Amino acid sequence: MPSVKKIGVLTGGGDAPGLNAVIRAVVKTAHNASIEVIGLEDSFDGLLDPSRTRRLRPENVTGILRLGGTILGTTNHGTPFDYPADTPSGKVDYSDRVVETFHKMGLNALVVIGGDGSLGIAHQFYLKGIPVVGVPKTIDNDIVGTTSCFGFDTAVAFAADAIDRLHTTAEAHKRVMVVEVMGRYAGWIALHGGIAGGADVILMPEIPYDLEKVAAAIRQRDSFGAKFSIVVVAEGAKPVGGSVTIRKAASAGFVERLGGVGITVADQLEHMTGKESRCVVLGHLQRGGGPTAFDRVLATRFGGAAVELLRRGVFGKMVANNPPDIVPIPLGDVVGRTKTVPLDYDLLK
Numbered sequence: 453m454p455s456v457k458k459i460g461v462l463t464g465g466g467d468a469p470g471l472n473a474v475i476r477a478v479v480k481t482a483h484n485a486s487i488e489v490i491g492l493e494d495s496f497d498g499l500l501d502p503s504r505t506r507r508l509r510p511e512n513v514t515g516i517l518r519l520g521g522t523i524l525g526t527t528n529h530g531t532p533f534d535y536p537a538d539t540p541s542g543k544v545d546y547s548d549r550v551v552e553t554f555h556k557m558g559l560n561a562l563v564v565i566g567g568d569g570s571l572g573i574a575h576q577f578y579l580k581g582i583p584v585v586g587v588p589k590t591i592d593n594d595i596v597g598t599t600s601c602f603g604f605d606t607a608v609a610f611a612a613d614a615i616d617r618l619h620t621t622a623e624a625h626k627r628v629m630v631v632e633v634m635g636r637y638a639g640w641i642a643l644h645g646g647i648a649g650g651a652d653v654i655l656m657p658e659i660p661y662d663l664e665k666v667a668a669a670i671r672q673r674d675s676f677g678a679k680f681s682i683v684v685v686a687e688g689a690k691p692v693g694g695s696v697t698i699r700k701a702a703s704a705g706f707v708e709r710l711g712g713v714g715i716t717v718a719d720q721l722e723h724m725t726g727k728e729s730r731c732v733v734l735g736h737l738q739r740g741g742g743p744t745a746f747d748r749v750l751a752t753r754f755g756g757a758a759v760e761l762l763r764r765g766v767f768g769k770m771v772a773n774n775p776p777d778i779v780p781i782p783l784g785d786v787v788g789r790t791k792t793v794p795l796d797y798d799l800l801k
């Protein structure tokens with residue numbers, strides 16, 4: 453087995469608090485093992501053009517632990533295997549070019565920090581012969597095989613804080629406040645954020661909602677003197693027999709953009725209950741800012757574990773949180789699957 457002397461690291465997909473903490477851990481762990489690290493900019497685009505790469509030494513990652521975003525940049529559209537282009541098919545496959553650049557740069561392995569999309573691309577490159585290790589990232593917490601992804605705790609803490617703030621104004625005005633949170637396919641943020649913030653109703657993708665039941669719950673609260681209600685709704689929630697609210701349809705390289713279910717729910721509840729209702733969309737505020745202490749620690753453990761796997765010549769894996777351990781699981785077991793909230797989850801019951 454050839455020893456790993458030089459590795460690339462990239463961040464792909466939507467950003468999540470903790471990406472920089474992973475990069476920092478990768479660089480520091482690699483440095484301790486005398487492995488050189490090259491940072492690749494804007495996801496796999498950094499493997500197309502060597503001018504979009506840079507050497508990362510410990511001094512280049514000092515002070516980034518607490519920063520949100522990613523010093524390497526990211527993108528959540530397009531895959532090198534199916535990239536939107538001005539061709540008759542509207543697409544181009546430049547994956548061979550990526551493999552070529554990888555070898556030309558003298559890289560021996562790659563750390564891909566990303567969500568389901570980027571980990572899927574990483575797996576495809578692994579099958580094409582690139583030694584890869586994946587690090588799971590998403591505030592939605594919907595990657596299978598890991599109990600948590602960094603970024604989730606930060607998003608939940610932000611949502612809970614927002615709900616706390618909304619309680620006081622909801623109570624003062626005796627209103628219904630609808631809080632739309634992220635969560636395309638899974639209601640983890642809605643459920644954990646809602647429970648932590650003491651929400652009265654939580655609507656999530658796993659359980660299609662019936663607004664009659666929500667209105668009844670609000671009326672019941674009114675009847676015992678609680679004249680306000682907080683309703684948390686995940687962006688991917690849908691009514692019974694209905695579909696998700698799409699702001700922009702999918703197009704070449706772009707998944708459909710969700711959003712807007714909150715205002716629909718607020719308007720309908722106002723009509724049904726006669727109570728003034730407002731909607732607040734937390735949106736990208738949930739992804740912005742620095743990571744919580746939990747996410748910093750998890751991200752650091754992930755980064756260290758990823759380099760440790762590469763150093764030992766273990767490829768095609770994703771590092772996963774399986775308390776109290778960080779364990780490797782095959783990327784092939786992860787891609788194309790979604791970890792939704794189980795209906796027998798104690799918190800849900």
Ligand code: F6P
Nearest residue numbers: 466528590591592634635636710
């Ligand atoms: O996957 C994380 C996520 O935050 C989803 O919940 C959301 O639908 C999506 O990213 C939005 O991404 P963007 O607006 O950056 O394209």
